[in-house]
Amino acid sequence: MKTTILFRALLALILPLGLLSSTPAPPIINGSATSSFIIPWQVVLKTSSGVICGGAKIGPNTILTAAHCFDGPPITEIYISTASDLNTSHSIAEVYKPADYSDQTFQNDIAVVRLTQPIGSGQAIRYDGGTSVANPGAIATVSGFGSTSVTGTPSSNFLSATVPILSNSAVVGGSLNGYIITNDMIVAGGEGRGPCSGDSGGPLFLNSSGTPYLVGVVSFRGASNQCAADGVPDAYTRLSSYCQWILEQTVKGVGLDGPTTLCTNGQVYTYLLTNIPDNVSGPIWSAGPGISINPNTGEATGNADFVGASTITATFSNNCGSASKTFPVTVGTQIEGTYQQNGQMFSLNTTNMVSVGMTPSVATALGASSFIWTLFSANHSPVNWGINTTATANDRMFLTLGSGQSATFDLLAITNCGNLTRRVTYYVLSGFRVAPNPAKDAFTVEFDHADRLEVLPETLELLSETSTRPVQRVVISEVFGRRAFVGGNKLVFNVGDLPRGTYYLRVLDSRNKETPVQTVRILLI
Numbered sequence: 001m002k003t004t005i006l007f008r009a010l011l012a013l014i015l016p017l018g019l020l021s022s023t024p025a026p027p028i029i030n031g032s033a034t035s036s037f038i039i040p041w042q043v044v045l046k047t048s049s050g051v052i053c054g055g056a057k058i059g060p061n062t063i064l065t066a067a068h069c070f071d072g073p074p075i076t077e078i079y080i081s082t083a084s085d086l087n088t089s090h091s092i093a094e095v096y097k098p099a100d101y102s103d104q105t106f107q108n109d110i111a112v113v114r115l116t117q118p119i120g121s122g123q124a125i126r127y128d129g130g131t132s133v134a135n136p137g138a139i140a141t142v143s144g145f146g147s148t149s150v151t152g153t154p155s156s157n158f159l160s161a162t163v164p165i166l167s168n169s170a171v172v173g174g175s176l177n178g179y180i181i182t183n184d185m186i187v188a189g190g191e192g193r194g195p196c197s198g199d200s201g202g203p204l205f206l207n208s209s210g211t212p213y214l215v216g217v218v219s220f221r222g223a224s225n226q227c228a229a230d231g232v233p234d235a236y237t238r239l240s241s242y243c244q245w246i247l248e249q250t251v252k253g254v255g256l257d258g259p260t261t262l263c264t265n266g267q268v269y270t271y272l273l274t275n276i277p278d279n280v281s282g283p284i285w286s287a288g289p290g291i292s293i294n295p296n297t298g299e300a301t302g303n304a305d306f307v308g309a310s311t312i313t314a315t316f317s318n319n320c321g322s323a324s325k326t327f328p329v330t331v332g333t334q335i336e337g338t339y340q341q342n343g344q345m346f347s348l349n350t351t352n353m354v355s356v357g358m359t360p361s362v363a364t365a366l367g368a369s370s371f372i373w374t375l376f377s378a379n380h381s382p383v384n385w386g387i388n389t390t391a392t393a394n395d396r397m398f399l400t401l402g403s404g405q406s407a408t409f410d411l412l413a414i415t416n417c418g419n420l421t422r423r424v425t426y427y428v429l430s431g432f433r434v435a436p437n438p439a440k441d442a443f444t445v446e447f448d449h450a451d452r453l454e455v456l457p458e459t460l461e462l463l464s465e466t467s468t469r470p471v472q473r474v475v476i477s478e479v480f481g482r483r484a485f486v487g488g489n490k491l492v493f494n495v496g497d498l499p500r501g502t503y504y505l506r507v508l509d510s511r512n513k514e515t516p517v518q519t520v521r522i523l524l525i
Contacts, residue, residue: 007313039158044080059250061119062253068200070095095112110239111201116254117182125213125214126212137325139206184238242319254325256273256274261332266304268296268301269299273298283298285361287300288308292307297363350425353428353511355426360396361426373410378405379455380405380449384399401427406425408425427455430447433446437523461473462504502524506518
């Protein structure tokens, strides 16, 4: 049952399951015509050239098949149809294979296929109950639209056949057709009935207490040149070995229907889910920080003491275990944004150091319909600023500041959670001069502006050229707090007791993203 994909002119017939051979094979081989109403979960994977594989519907928009059905050159147009409507096509959204699937050994030969739209016809079959029923001696059914010979064309009828499940130890030497049989496989057949080319990935199922369970998917055939050879069983992927993995893949297709922003005004939001897998219990709801949610109903509220990113999680379970799908949401909303200087973008904070010249700032807020900028204060005028009236919702403001100048704006955002305000300050570090230089007993650092702390650097350090440890250090915030500037804007460094030579004054400010360290060379004579 190894898939051989031959791409002849215009993608001629693709024949999975088996190496091509001129040896004819008996008639699914020796199967019987079957109504799709008896096996309503059967699906067919085909291109415009014909059937390539089978599969089984396990959810509204999810099928299970063999991983090797998707090997070979890319197939750009695949149709997936239910057995009851072979002319209705469905587009593929995602194909999930185990990370350790091998197309050389057919280990982990399984794939979950998520469709872009639900399959309207046919019922899903359970895959989570095969652990206790797929035992040696049980009689299972395999079905499909594959060919009735290795080199034949797909069957015009939907066929099925019963095959006995064998013990893996019944395979002499532990291999079939050169491939090692593992505990993650089921060995079945050997009585002249079984799948053939085009049946790969199709369902192997049996009934337990009146409920059909999918226990395997067609993987590769046991004989090298014949389908369903007498005395030679075939290999199927054992679904009980992948039960939890299948559940996790099916949950990936679940969608969330509800707001992505929760206001913190006490409003109750009800979340619903789409594409819920069949035959699962749940969901059980849970949420990240800032959200209170009812675990049974999905009703949620945003907590008033939290603003920021969070999550909502839905957890499902069946006989395989449990699996969750987490969705990002935001609690409340806040004004965010960026400002630009010298071609670089930086986060818009409550206090922002900018360079001399024009700085554009862009504000954002979830659900905001408009923004209003208002100048609150400035340490000296004039302040050159304006709004780009062509920008959406007036979110862009342009500002020009000079040395030592600062300006504070109140920003108002009109949002679907109400009106938000934020106070934003922009400033340019003050320029300074050192004199005299050379110096004898003292030198002075004079700032252009020292009336607001934010326009001043954080620290000044004086270092000898022979040492990395400062001989004098001034923390500007302490001087500012004591109002210890001489003449309102000068700092005096007494250096009469220092050895003569070359020193460096370092002006440090961690807030300055462009020039965090400025250095002045000073000569003591």
